[in-house]
Amino acid sequence: MGLVLWIAPVIAVILSRIVNNTKQLHIISVCASFIMLLAAGFVTNSVVSYGTLTYKFFVSAFYIDAVSIIVLDITITIGFLVSIYSIGYLDEELKHKKTTSKKIKFYYSMMYVFIFSMVLALTVNNIGIMWVAIEATTLATAFLVGFNNDEHALEAAWKYVIICSVGIAMALVGIIFLHLASIDVVSNENALQWDLLYNNAKDLNSSVLRLSFIFILIGFGTKAGLAPMHTWLPDAHSQAPSPISALLSGVLLNGAMYAALRILAIVNRNLDDSGFTGKLMIAFGLLSISAAAVFIITQKDYKRLLAYSSIEHMGIIAVAFGLFTPLSVFAGFFHMINHSFTKSMLFLASGNILQKYNTRKISKIRGLLKILPVSGTAFLIGLLAVSGTPPFSIFASEVNVFLSIFSAEHYILGAVFVLLLAFIFAGIAFTLFRVFYGEPQESQYIRRGETNKPGTAVLIVLMLIIAGTGLYMPGLLKDLITSAQMIIIGG
Amino acid sequence: MENYYDLLSVLILLSSFVLVANKKTNAYIKTFRIQSAFIALTAGIMGWSSAVNEGKYDILIVCAIIVALKVIYIPHLLNKTYGNIEYRIEKDFFLNIPILIIICCGLVVFSYFSVSNIGTLTGFHINHQVVNSFSVVLIGFFFMISRKKAIGQIIGYLVIENGIFVTAMFSTHGMPFIVDIGIFIDMITAVMIMGIMVTRINVKFESINIDKLSKLKG
Amino acid sequence: MINITYLIVQIIVVIAIAPLVNGIIKKIKALSQKRKGAPILQLYYDLYKLLKKDTVVSDTTSWIFKAAPYIVFTSSLVAAMLVPVTTMLDPIWLAGDLILMVYLLALGRFFMMLAGLDAASTFGGMGASREAMISSLIEPSILVSLITVGLTAGSTSSYQIMEYMKYVDTPLIRPVYFMAFIALFIVTIAETARIPVDDPSTHLELTMVHEAMLLEYSGRGLALMELGASIKQLTFITLLANIFIPHDQLILISGVGAVVLSVLIYVIKIVFISILIAVAEVSTVKLRLFSIPNIAALAFILSFIGFMQYFVLGR
Numbered sequence A: 001m002g003l004v005l006w007i008a009p010v011i012a013v014i015l016s017r018i019v020n021n022t023k024q025l026h027i028i029s030v031c032a033s034f035i036m037l038l039a040a041g042f043v044t045n046s047v048v049s050y051g052t053l054t055y056k057f058f059v060s061a062f063y064i065d066a067v068s069i070i071v072l073d074i075t076i077t078i079g080f081l082v083s084i085y086s087i088g089y090l091d092e093e094l095k096h097k098k099t100t101s102k103k104i105k106f107y108y109s110m111m112y113v114f115i116f117s118m119v120l121a122l123t124v125n126n127i128g129i130m131w132v133a134i135e136a137t138t139l140a141t142a143f144l145v146g147f148n149n150d151e152h153a154l155e156a157a158w159k160y161v162i163i164c165s166v167g168i169a170m171a172l173v174g175i176i177f178l179h180l181a182s183i184d185v186v187s188n189e190n191a192l193q194w195d196l197l198y199n200n201a202k203d204l205n206s207s208v209l210r211l212s213f214i215f216i217l218i219g220f221g222t223k224a225g226l227a228p229m230h231t232w233l234p235d236a237h238s239q240a241p242s243p244i245s246a247l248l249s250g251v252l253l254n255g256a257m258y259a260a261l262r263i264l265a266i267v268n269r270n271l272d273d274s275g276f277t278g279k280l281m282i283a284f285g286l287l288s289i290s291a292a293a294v295f296i297i298t299q300k301d302y303k304r305l306l307a308y309s310s311i312e313h314m315g316i317i318a319v320a321f322g323l324f325t326p327l328s329v330f331a332g333f334f335h336m337i338n339h340s341f342t343k344s345m346l347f348l349a350s351g352n353i354l355q356k357y358n359t360r361k362i363s364k365i366r367g368l369l370k371i372l373p374v375s376g377t378a379f380l381i382g383l384l385a386v387s388g389t390p391p392f393s394i395f396a397s398e399v400n401v402f403l404s405i406f407s408a409e410h411y412i413l414g415a416v417f418v419l420l421l422a423f424i425f426a427g428i429a430f431t432l433f434r435v436f437y438g439e440p441q442e443s444q445y446i447r448r449g450e451t452n453k454p455g456t457a458v459l460i461v462l463m464l465i466i467a468g469t470g471l472y473m474p475g476l477l478k479d480l481i482t483s484a485q486m487i488i489i490g491g
Numbered sequence B: 001m002e003n004y005y006d007l008l009s010v011l012i013l014l015s016s017f018v019l020v021a022n023k024k025t026n027a028y029i030k031t032f033r034i035q036s037a038f039i040a041l042t043a044g045i046m047g048w049s050s051a052v053n054e055g056k057y058d059i060l061i062v063c064a065i066i067v068a069l070k071v072i073y074i075p076h077l078l079n080k081t082y083g084n085i086e087y088r089i090e091k092d093f094f095l096n097i098p099i100l101i102i103i104c105c106g107l108v109v110f111s112y113f114s115v116s117n118i119g120t121l122t123g124f125h126i127n128h129q130v131v132n133s134f135s136v137v138l139i140g141f142f143f144m145i146s147r148k149k150a151i152g153q154i155i156g157y158l159v160i161e162n163g164i165f166v167t168a169m170f171s172t173h174g175m176p177f178i179v180d181i182g183i184f185i186d187m188i189t190a191v192m193i194m195g196i197m198v199t200r201i202n203v204k205f206e207s208i209n210i211d212k213l214s215k216l217k218g
Numbered sequence C: 001m002i003n004i005t006y007l008i009v010q011i012i013v014v015i016a017i018a019p020l021v022n023g024i025i026k027k028i029k030a031l032s033q034k035r036k037g038a039p040i041l042q043l044y045y046d047l048y049k050l051l052k053k054d055t056v057v058s059d060t061t062s063w064i065f066k067a068a069p070y071i072v073f074t075s076s077l078v079a080a081m082l083v084p085v086t087t088m089l090d091p092i093w094l095a096g097d098l099i100l101m102v103y104l105l106a107l108g109r110f111f112m113m114l115a116g117l118d119a120a121s122t123f124g125g126m127g128a129s130r131e132a133m134i135s136s137l138i139e140p141s142i143l144v145s146l147i148t149v150g151l152t153a154g155s156t157s158s159y160q161i162m163e164y165m166k167y168v169d170t171p172l173i174r175p176v177y178f179m180a181f182i183a184l185f186i187v188t189i190a191e192t193a194r195i196p197v198d199d200p201s202t203h204l205e206l207t208m209v210h211e212a213m214l215l216e217y218s219g220r221g222l223a224l225m226e227l228g229a230s231i232k233q234l235t236f237i238t239l240l241a242n243i244f245i246p247h248d249q250l251i252l253i254s255g256v257g258a259v260v261l262s263v264l265i266y267v268i269k270i271v272f273i274s275i276l277i278a279v280a281e282v283s284t285v286k287l288r289l290f291s292i293p294n295i296a297a298l299a300f301i302l303s304f305i306g307f308m309q310y311f312v313l314g315r
Helices: A004-018 A022-050 A066-095 A101-123 A127-145 A151-181 A194-199 A206-224 A232-239 A242-271 A275-297 A302-323 A326-357 A373-386 A393-407 A411-436 A453-471 A475-489 B002-021 B025-054 B058-084 B097-120 B124-146 B150-172 B177-205 C002-032 C042-052 C063-081 C098-118 C122-153 C158-166 C175-191 C210-214 C219-244 C256-282 C289-313
Strands: none
Touching: A004 A022, A004 A101, A022 A066, A022 A101, A022 A475, A066 A101, A066 A242, A066 A326, A066 A453, A066 A475, A101 A127, A101 A242, A127 A151, A127 A194, A127 A206, A127 A232, A127 A242, A127 B177, A151 A206, A151 A232, A151 A242, A151 B124, A151 B150, A151 B177, A194 A242, A206 A242, A206 A275, A206 A302, A232 A242, A232 A302, A242 A275, A242 A302, A242 A326, A242 A475, A275 A302, A275 A411, A302 A326, A302 A373, A302 A393, A302 A411, A326 A373, A326 A393, A326 A453, A326 A475, A373 A393, A373 A411, A373 A453, A393 A411, A393 A453, B002 B025, B002 B097, B002 B124, B002 B150, B002 C175, B002 C289, B025 B058, B025 B150, B058 B150, B058 B177, B097 B124, B097 C289, B124 B150, B124 C289, B150 B177, C002 C042, C002 C063, C002 C219, C002 C256, C042 C219, C063 C098, C063 C219, C098 C122, C098 C158, C098 C210, C098 C219, C122 C158, C122 C175, C122 C210, C122 C289, C158 C219, C175 C219, C175 C256, C175 C289, C210 C219, C219 C256
């Protein structure tokens, strides 16, 4: 059943290359992602009952444990929601002659190549193949970022491809050193298998492993949008079509962070101490948060603002994993989930706003709640959530990160962290909250009401998820996160 | 045998220096081709000895793939892309060549100091080859920074990839076979995508100078 | 006593062979252009002719102009003495090493530049300034590569280096020596005023460097200058030949037979390197003066990488 996760997107890609009718393309896409959702449910169930899921006949290449299932479920759920949203979004674009049915075909095939490579990265045991799959996600989304094919989109796509390919090449250097560190421990046939490396972590060569971790953190950190390698992220996220931005922010960043986390676990187990990795992760994390804070307060483009907010949240996750206490790792995973759903909701809502107002400038948007009641509400709730307001779940996970910083007795770090988050909250409130009130400018003729019906439904579902997880955490989720945390921390 | 590997690793390093010293785009492509040929030769020698000693043929297959992709196909693709570009008379770099080369010498020293501590693990031959090939990675980076044209950046990316591949060859006799194949697939796709983008950039911006790509800020 | 005999042999061999190298290179170049070219011994005839002729000296020149040919010739010859032409010959009691050799050659070049300036013709000054630029760019590479080779041998005396190299098995596949060899090869081309740095066969005012400094000389002065230049060239070629292509088959034979045999082997190696230089010269074009730093940079990176390889390999 787990293999459905690999097969379904491949079939979707093949079918979307064959079919020409836009309506049929929509149906294929929704079906494929729905099947994946079912398969993901099944796989989650078996992981909850048995711990890990592997298939022996695949030379244990297929490997799912609690860590991957969390990211995998996020990926597939958001993939499903985005595929529904895309129906309305693309129809609207088609209606305004901003795109052609040929490009829609291309859009869907690339989107499923992306989802396939993402799922592949999350379900393989071999770190080398994980790298290959993560690089493939860059390549699959390159043209999606440049989908609009104007100068800005092209610039963003070029920067995205170049910076991410080169950055991720650094991760490959790191993986080679990892291979070198394990060459006497793991036999050549099983080289780079994560579970073997993890179980034999104590025997690896520590000095090579340290070197390897630096490269891997730089490499996957580029992809995860950690400062100072983040420069591609605001461009790509703001220029991509909004559903793709949602996928990039909610799925892609997590994938890169997941890969770094896997290796972090090995290194920490080898060194028997989280000091080395912790310093690096916290440094990159704090740098990302502060870079985001600076850019958010001066931002004039709402999609770029959301992108910078993603950088901030990846920074928070990096800090959480860097601290490496049980509480902080728990909070890190929980934050990953919360951020993914909230941020993809925001990007999807911003897609509706962009289609309605036809501008990316914050200053041109007024009276959002009147013009777009549902998207506006979603945008408002999402903004409150990402800036860390209770009772939303991001608040809960951020508080857990604070708590773990303070209980690890890093008082200065904790103070800086809180201060930066407060600064970001103020920044978002200052720049964005004005869009909800007032009247649209006279010159803009804007009709009230939502145009993207499926998209509206998606937004409502997402709002429910966000509001729900803030108030009540399901026992299943808690168990999953706890077992993921046990895997990462060990013991 | 180790002496040949030593020499080849130095020649690969030298070819990346020559690349940095080049001025014209077609000379970049030619140098890249030569570098890849050296890499193929290294893989060939290594594959031959592993085939004779251990009866494994995967490194030889990798060698064949390198010849097909890096020596023949990718340079051809780049030449074709370059042929499509209309606006090509532009100054490409902003530092003069001797300064670029001295900086690259500094990079070699840097990689010596950063990588040499892993010598505790393996023999000094491997250590020395890894220093050289890691320098190729750094020089590839530097080449990317030092060139303004989009095609130069593609070549820089390829040189980084070459350096990584050689590092893997020398340090661990190559990655597992399936990973190598995956890396090749990624690399060829990346180059194709970049090639298409260069053509589009050339049409939209009437130049392939990446200084013009500066509309998105803040 | 035996040392003095060897030294005399070496002086004779060097002076006798030096013009031959020029002849070989010119012949190969001519053949590559499908010309018949001058005979191989042409430079001997030229020197003989020049020695017979009168010397004309400009009124405005000082003593430097007259002394320069002797200084150039002598410094080249002494520098050549510091490099054994065969490893059988051991002029070690001259107590010199490669660094002294490099700076003796620099002394000769310095006086050549002064002489070029002395006559106050425009070409002489231009040639001198260009020569100064080229030599200052090239010098780091000579020293770095020679010192790298010296480090491996544990000495800067050329005799000891050559002794050491006899026991190194196929030096040219070792990265240290390979890089040093190519660096010294480029240095040789630059130092001996060959294409792509300078064109020895041209008297076009815009491009000439070496020839511009000799423009005012005639008769015996010119002969000495030419001979000095070709000895300098031979010195570099000898370095290349004897350090990187060592031979040690002659240890068992002693006496006159060994000397004759080793001189023969030496001549063969010299001819081989001359052919290499000729091929390099034929296959490149003369560079603009402002591109010469790039050639110098190339030589420098080669010697530098060789140096780094020595460091990394620790031998």
